[in-house]
Amino acid sequence: MSPTREEQHWMYRNMVTSRRFEEAIAKIYFEGKSPAFNMANGPIPGEMHLSDGQEPVAVGVCAHLTPEDVVTATHRPHHQAIAKGVDLDKMAAEIFGKKTGLSGGRGGHMHLFDDDVNFACSGIIAQGMGPAVGAALSRKMQGKPGVAVAFVGEGAVNQGGWHEAMNLAAVWNLPFICVVEDNGWGISVAKKTASSIASHADRAAAYGIPGKRIEGNDPYAIFEAAGEAIARARAGEGPSLLECETYRLAGHFMGDAEAYRPKGEKDALFEKDPIPKMRERLLADGAASEAELDTIEEESAARVDAAIKFARESDDAAPEDALTRVFAA
Amino acid sequence: MTKSNERKLTIARAMAEATAQEMRIDPSVFVMGEDIGPLGGVYGNTRGLIEEFGAERIRDTPISETAFIGAAVGAAQDGMRPVVELMFVDFFGVCFDAIYNLMAKNIYFSGGNVKVPMVLMTSTGGGYSDGGQHSQCLYGTFAHLPGMKVVAPSNAYDAKGLMTAAMRDDSPVVYMYHKGLQGMGWLGTEAGATVHVPEEPYTLEIGKAKVVREGKDVSIVSCGMGVHNALKAAKTLEAQGVSAEVVDLVSLVPLDRDTIRASVAKTGRLIVVDEDYMSYGLSGEIIASVTEHDISVLKAAPKRVAFPDVPIPFARVMEQFCLPNPDKIVAAWDEMQAA
Ligand SMILES: Cc1ncc(C[n+]2csc(CCOP(=O)(O)OP(=O)(O)O)c2C)c(N)n1
Numbered sequence: 001m002s003p004t005r006e007e008q009h010w011m012y013r014n015m016v017t018s019r020r021f022e023e024a025i026a027k028i029y030f031e032g033k034s035p036a037f038n039m040a041n042g043p044i045p046g047e048m049h050l051s052d053g054q055e056p057v058a059v060g061v062c063a064h065l066t067p068e069d070v071v072t073a074t075h076r077p078h079h080q081a082i083a084k085g086v087d088l089d090k091m092a093a094e095i096f097g098k099k100t101g102l103s104g105g106r107g108g109h110m111h112l113f114d115d116d117v118n119f120a121c122s123g124i125i126a127q128g129m130g131p132a133v134g135a136a137l138s139r140k141m142q143g144k145p146g147v148a149v150a151f152v153g154e155g156a157v158n159q160g161g162w163h164e165a166m167n168l169a170a171v172w173n174l175p176f177i178c179v180v181e182d183n184g185w186g187i188s189v190a191k192k193t194a195s196s197i198a199s200h201a202d203r204a205a206a207y208g209i210p211g212k213r214i215e216g217n218d219p220y221a222i223f224e225a226a227g228e229a230i231a232r233a234r235a236g237e238g239p240s241l242l243e244c245e246t247y248r249l250a251g252h253f254m255g256d257a258e259a260y261r262p263k264g265e266k267d268a269l270f271e272k273d274p275i276p277k278m279r280e281r282l283l284a285d286g287a288a289s290e291a292e293l294d295t296i297e298e299e300s301a302a303r304v305d306a307a308i309k310f311a312r313e314s315d316d317a318a319p320e321d322a323l324t325r326v327f328a329a
Numbered sequence: 330m331t332k333s334n335e336r337k338l339t340i341a342r343a344m345a346e347a348t349a350q351e352m353r354i355d356p357s358v359f360v361m362g363e364d365i366g367p368l369g370g371v372y373g374n375t376r377g378l379i380e381e382f383g384a385e386r387i388r389d390t391p392i393s394e395t396a397f398i399g400a401a402v403g404a405a406q407d408g409m410r411p412v413v414e415l416m417f418v419d420f421f422g423v424c425f426d427a428i429y430n431l432m433a434k435n436i437y438f439s440g441g442n443v444k445v446p447m448v449l450m451t452s453t454g455g456g457y458s459d460g461g462q463h464s465q466c467l468y469g470t471f472a473h474l475p476g477m478k479v480v481a482p483s484n485a486y487d488a489k490g491l492m493t494a495a496m497r498d499d500s501p502v503v504y505m506y507h508k509g510l511q512g513m514g515w516l517g518t519e520a521g522a523t524v525h526v527p528e529e530p531y532t533l534e535i536g537k538a539k540v541v542r543e544g545k546d547v548s549i550v551s552c553g554m555g556v557h558n559a560l561k562a563a564k565t566l567e568a569q570g571v572s573a574e575v576v577d578l579v580s581l582v583p584l585d586r587d588t589i590r591a592s593v594a595k596t597g598r599l600i601v602v603d604e605d606y607m608s609y610g611l612s613g614e615i616i617a618s619v620t621e622h623d624i625s626v627l628k629a630a631p632k633r634v635a636f637p638d639v640p641i642p643f644a645r646v647m648e649q650f651c652l653p654n655p656d657k658i659v660a661a662w663d664e665m666q667a668a
């Protein structure tokens with residue numbers, strides 16, 4: 001199942017929007033943090049985990065999803081949020097800690113919740129798994145349509161909770177897909193140091209479900225594999241596990257010196273940047289014209305500018321609102 | 330101490346130095362945790378160790394806290410003295426069974442036949458907008474459960490002595506260091522935490538509080554970052570003619586109730602400062618320790634300055650609104666006078 005022309009344009013648009021968004025956040029993040037870098041300062045304080053380079057996974061999977069489908073994401077959620085259709089204005093405002101943010105500034109960048117498109121995150125590794133499996137269970141019990149996707153990093157696969165959730169999804173035959181974004185690193189710890197096998201897709205055998213590894217950070221290949229897994233889940237045939245090779249072009253968090261990376265690794269990754277690669281392929285395949293791609297790029301940049309402007313111009317959260325919304329109204 | 334003899338270290342460096350010195354003399358000490366190898370710990374407390382001791386004794390782990398903390402319990406019972414790191418205390422949720430049902434109880438379950446000599450280091454505290462899963466203190470949560478000693482240094486001198494004492498202890502010690510005191514370049518650090526640290530190894534007695542400032546009108550009791558807030562408030566109060574005594578708990582378990590009671594018996598007033606949640610925690614415990622012993626020493630109802638009972642918000646203005654600070658401590662004194 002290869003993506004239609006329209007789907008290809010959608011994927012490219014979301015990859016570019018995500019990258020422009022991260023670039024904007026990266027720039028603003030350093031405001032107020034120089035000459036001395038202090039994470040606590042500036043319009044965007046706290047840790048910041050950017051998704052540059054990992055866009056193909058988000059778009060290849062989310063191209064098959066509708067707002068009613070459920071996605072849980074991680075501490076590195078922006079690309080997935082954008083591809084899932086999370087309101088970009090409110091998302092930007094949340095990252096700035098503004099009153100108009102998705103949660104009025106209570107959550108921050110690791111805790112983006114958009115109920116309109118069934119998107120949620122957790123900053124605790126692998127803890128998006130249980131809630132996604134639970135959403136899949138709920139859909140099955142209520143006879144409601146929709147599948148649930150948990151995005152996790154390759155480091156999360158070594159959490160106990162990951163295995164428990166996989167088995168639960170399998171033993172109850174739930175419409176659930178775990179998508180592992182393998183960027184090769186869990187902070188400073190390389191995948192080969194942390195995991196006893198090379199491909200986490202092999203772990204699917206332990207749950208008797210299909211598992212597939214997709215190499216090359218290729219949005220087309222991810223689209224195809226995710227399409228099969230999601231169609232299977234929609235047809236009531238149960239869960240799947242996908243591991244997608246991807247590249248982390250940024251540090252683990254902003255301010256990460258990345259001294260743990262082997263020399264030259266980063267440069268090599270930039271040469272394989274998936275966005276210019278997809279642009280080339282679209283042109284080579286005749287799936288888009290230069291003019292069409294230019295328009296997509298301009299519109300994406302304008303969309304991001306508008307969201308950032310909205311965030312900047314919004315009022316700060318009110319301090320005393322910290323005490324509200326602890327319990328459901 | 331003359332200036333030229335001063336050897337100012339951050340808490341991060343003091344912890345790493347204590348660990349290295351102990352590893353040189355005790356081959357059973359080893360370190361496990363996430364990013365504690367080449368990275369030297371996200372909060373710098375294992376920096377330089379892998380270069381000296383190698384990957385056999387300085388073990389970067391998978392993100393598998395239940396496994397490696399449980400493994401530390403087993404290794405500790407089998408003759409090793411593991412030091413393990415839970416990167417943020419907030420992550421205790423994925424591995425608490427290994428901590429409170431195994432680490433904390435196996436000595437008791439065995440009737441004292443086994444020892445569990447291990448240290449669980451973990452970072453605490455917020456104030457830099459890291460959101461509700463990366464900013465908690467959870468002092469009360471750990472201190473509530475019997476079977477683990479709990480320490481929380483406020484400066485590098487104490488940090489080194491506590492680290493050495495913890496590694497030599499035959500019982501498990503939870504070592505809670507505050508991110509805002511750690512001395513990391515990328516995170517603001519309270520200047521008062523970086524102090525002179527002697528090079529030679531030494532221990533600090535676990536379970537002993539310190540009066541870090543003498544006073545006669547009010548006792549301000551706290552630990553970690555709260556001690557620095559208390560000292561700043563004490564300065565402001567001094568300018569108003571109020572003499573505040575500051576007690577640094579240093580250890581939360583065992584809790585040095587004698588030192589707290591003696592201080593309050595002298596001053597007659599008590600303010601507890603706690604960055605952990607207000608209810609069911611440290612602040613209530615300190616107050617109860619005084620009132621149940623001798624309520625007659627109190628000239629005013631005790632006060633607490635603690636984090637309100639809400640998850641920690643991300644937005645700076647919201648988080649700062651919730652956190653204890655020197656102004657809130659001074660305000661607590663004012664309210665005490667008004668009452
Ligand atoms: C239970 C738990 N342990 C540790 C952490 C600290 N931590 C945050 S991100 C991270 C690495 C995650 O690696 P991976 O899952 O591969 O995701 P990536 O950062 O590469 O996207 C770690 C160890 C955490 N958030 N939760």
Ligand SMILES: [Mg+2]
Nearest residue numbers: 153154185186
């Ligand atoms: Mg990773």
